[in-house]
Amino acid sequence: xxxxxxxxxxxxxxxxxxxxxxxxxxxxxxxxxxxxxxxxxxxxxxxxxxxxxxxxxxxxxxxxxxxxxxxxxxxxxxxxxxxxxxxxxxxxxxxxxxxxxxxxxxxxxxxxx
Amino acid sequence: xxxxxxxxxxxxxxxxxxxxxxxxxxxxxxxxxxxxxxxxxxxxxxxxxxxxxxxxxxxxxxxxxxxxxxxxxxxxxxxxxxxxxxxxxxxxxxxxxxxxxxxxxxxxxxxxx
Numbered sequence: 001x002x003x004x005x006x007x008x009x010x011x012x013x014x015x016x017x018x019x020x021x022x023x024x025x026x027x028x029x030x031x032x033x034x035x036x037x038x039x040x041x042x043x044x045x046x047x048x049x050x051x052x053x054x055x056x057x058x059x060x061x062x063x064x065x066x067x068x069x070x071x072x073x074x075x076x077x078x079x080x081x082x083x084x085x086x087x088x089x090x091x092x093x094x095x096x097x098x099x100x101x102x103x104x105x106x107x108x109x110x111x112x113x
Numbered sequence: 114x115x116x117x118x119x120x121x122x123x124x125x126x127x128x129x130x131x132x133x134x135x136x137x138x139x140x141x142x143x144x145x146x147x148x149x150x151x152x153x154x155x156x157x158x159x160x161x162x163x164x165x166x167x168x169x170x171x172x173x174x175x176x177x178x179x180x181x182x183x184x185x186x187x188x189x190x191x192x193x194x195x196x197x198x199x200x201x202x203x204x205x206x207x208x209x210x211x212x213x214x215x216x217x218x219x220x221x222x223x224x225x226x
Contacts, residue, residue, distance in 0.1 A: 004156075031201060042200065043157065045218040050212050054226070090156050098204045098211040099145045099164070104156030 002026050006105035013081045013112045021076040021108050023091030029103075030096035032074040033058075034066060036087040037107075043090060049074055050096070081112045088089050117201045117223045122221045125191045131184040133220055135201030140181050140183035148175065148186045148216070157200065157216075160186065165183040 007022040025033065031050050035043040035058075040057035045058030049068040063085060065077045074093075078085060088109050117160040118136040125131040137146070145224040148160040161168055162173045163184070168175040188195055205211045 033214065035216070042198075042218045045213060045215065048212060056212070059215075092156075092214070093216075098206050099162060101159040101162070102149075102157075104158065106156050107154075112154055 002105050004091055004093055006089075006108050008108060009106065010109050011111070013078075013110065015082060015112060017081050017091075018077070018079050019081065021089055021091075021110075021111075022042070022073045022107060023076070023093075025072055025074075025093040025103070027095075028095060029093035030067065030071075031102075032073065033092040033093050033102070034064070034076045035090045036060065036094065037090060038087050041103065046076065046089075049077075054057040081110075083112045086110060086112045117217055119201055119217065119220045121127060121197075121218065122223065124223045124225060125188075125195075126225050127193060128190050130178050131188040131191045131195070131222065133188070133201075133222065134183065135185070136183045137201070137203055138182045140203060141205065141226045142181075145206065146175065146177060146181075146184050147204055148173070149200045149203040149216075150195075151200070151219070152194075152197045160199070163180065191222075191224050193224050193226065196222055198222070 033048045034046040037043045038062045047066040049055045052071040055066045067075045088107045091105040092102045147162040149157040151157045163175045178184045198219040
């Protein structure tokens with residue numbers, strides 16, 4: 001199994017450009033998450049989803065949109081990128097239960113210039 | 114939501130045991146205690162979790178205080194590969210908080226050869 005796969009791994013954007021980050025999981029997990037991690041900081045939750053067709057805001061949702069049209073995919077969109085969105089983005093998934101293990105992707109390093 | 118407190122950093126000598134503490138004095142009776150770690154330039158990975166009883170797996174042991182207000186992650190024999198940031202996370206059994214995994218800043222463990 002591939003687990004959690006993030007696409008792309010690296011990207012440089014100009015201020016104002018848009019892009020979509022793709023997270024794909026092959027474990028049939030209900031819950032999926034998008035986090036960002038700034039240098040020297042812990043992970044902060046951007047948005048999450050508890051099932052196909054549902055999304056919810058996390059701690060730092062401003063400037064991002066998400067969609068979960070298929071259970072295995074969770075998309076993170078930046079409509080108008082800003083330098084403050086330069087970060088490493090991690091996707092995660094886990095089954096529907098509080099005592100289960102979450103699986104993380106390897107991250108997407110995004111630089112906005 | 115209950116919060117956790119961890120030391121910012123710890124050091125250990127290679128091949129010695131490591132005890133990583135976590136305080137969660139406001140934990141509720143149904144909060145699970147999870148530990149994740151993040152190796153340099155990688156996404157977090159699951160280490161262990163528990164509710165009331167001590168837990169062991171191939172990676173580590175989790176010792177939970179009788180009053181559940183603190184827990185300790187035990188690495189029995191530290192290796193250089195164990196150098197990482199270790200996160201202690203509480204997950205409610207039910208409710209909106211059960212969907213989320215909220216990361217703090219964690220403890221940065223350095224392993225000295």
